Amino acid sequence: MRLIYQSSLGIVWDQRFTEISFSHPMIRDMSKARVRDFIKLVKEKLSFIEIRPEYATEEDLMTVHTRDYVSLLKESSKIPYIGFLDQGDTVHYPGMFEDILLVLGSSFTSIKYSKFLDYVYIPIGGFHHAIPNKAVGFCPINDVAIAALKLFEKGERVAIVDIDAHHGNGLQFILYDKPILKMNIYAYDGNFFPGTGKIYEIGEGEGKGYNINIPLSLGSTDDIFEKSLEILDLLEVYSPSYILVIAGVDGHKDDQLKSLELTTNSYNLLGLRIRRIKRATNASIIAYGGGGYGPMSSLSMVSFLEGLVGRRTSYEPLTFSKDIGEIKRIEKIISRFKILSDFFS
Known part of the structure; x- marks a missing residue:
């Protein structure tokens, strides 16, 4: 009799997640609804182990963030009304600091359980915009950068796959000179937020060649998205011990922050691709919910998880480009980057 291998999936979950959002007031309710809908939907469609997150500490934040900025977060958390930490995107609210420590602690909890499970998923987090002394783009902290540096300091070989409608400018800035592989796929026209992410920015110093x-x-x-995922083949050359995946779903065609024309199929394909890489490298996989501000966000998140466990889904028709040259452009970029494997192979 042939035995069928069942992938083990853990989801870090606390009911408090349904009330956490650092997004602009106009979309905060939608951001919270995404998480509430996600937990209901995933319980219907998948078997998983529920993991209770632990809290991080103030000192953990200072792995990346300045002491003055951490103090600002603490003081802002005491203000009895909603306001902004930056120029008008990232909010502060009463009790925010405790929520920040819970979100960051979820990464540390995931690291702890990742040795016993094939995949660990955190539906909230993946804050890739924040820089050491400033909140940016709904991100009060950079939880992924902190997790990556903690792992790197322990001698782990770390890769980050950052899939989101928006370029992970904070991650690039913080880790630019670190030999931590960063692979970023995002919407870009030179102006779309945050306006960063030029292809010639490949890292510097010890990090040269590690930023894609x-x-x-x-x-x-x-x-086009499917073609772009071919860059992930480099992970098999890099052979990381840990892969941190920001699986942001704000590139869906129905997202409120309109940018890409993706469907749930793309996120399912991302999950399937990460699954293949997991089998090839035996890396520990920790994934984050990332961005998502539309009616299909929750289903897109679940579609990604279904891909991780080997389930091909198709909840809506595929979208196709009318511009043949666009796929050729992506092929050219990928070919250019594949020679970077000389830096880390």
Whole structure:
């Protein structure tokens, strides 16, 4: 009799997640609804182990963030009303600091359990915009950078796969000179937030060759996204011990922050691709919910998880590009980056 291997999935969960959002007031309710809908949907569709997160400490924040900025976060958390930490995107609210420590602690909890499970998923987090002394783009902290540096300091070989409608400018800034592989696929026209992510930015010093930016034209479709995922083949060359995946779903065609024309199929394909890489490298996989501000966000998140456990799904028709040259452009970029494997192979 042939035995069928069942992938083990853990989801870090606390009911408090349904009330946490650092997004602009106009979309905070939608951001919270995404998480509430996600936990209901994933319980219907998948078997998983629920993991209770632990809290991080103030000192953990200072792995990346300045002491003055951490003090600002603490003081802002005491203000009895909602306000902004930055120029008008990232909010502070009463009790925010405790929520920040819970979100960051989720990464540390995931690291602890990742040795016993094939995949660990955190539906909230993946804050890739924040820089050491400032909140940026709904991100009060950079939890992924902190987790990556903690692992790196322990001698782990770390890779980050950052899939989101927006370029992970904070991650790039913080880790630019570190030999931590960063692979970023995002929407880009030179102006779309945050406006960063040029392809010639490949890292510097010990991090030279470790920063890979794959910009997709605004309005890119499922077929273009599928082509862009071919850059992930480099992970098999890099052979990391840990892969941190920001699986942001704000590139869905129905997202409120309109940028790409993706469907749930793309996120399912991402999960399947990460699964293949897991089998090839035996890396520990920790994934984050990332961004997502539309009616299909929750299903897109679940579609990604279904891919991780080997389930191909198709909840809506694929989207296709009318521009043949766009796929050729992505092929050219990927070919250019594949020679970077000389830096870390």
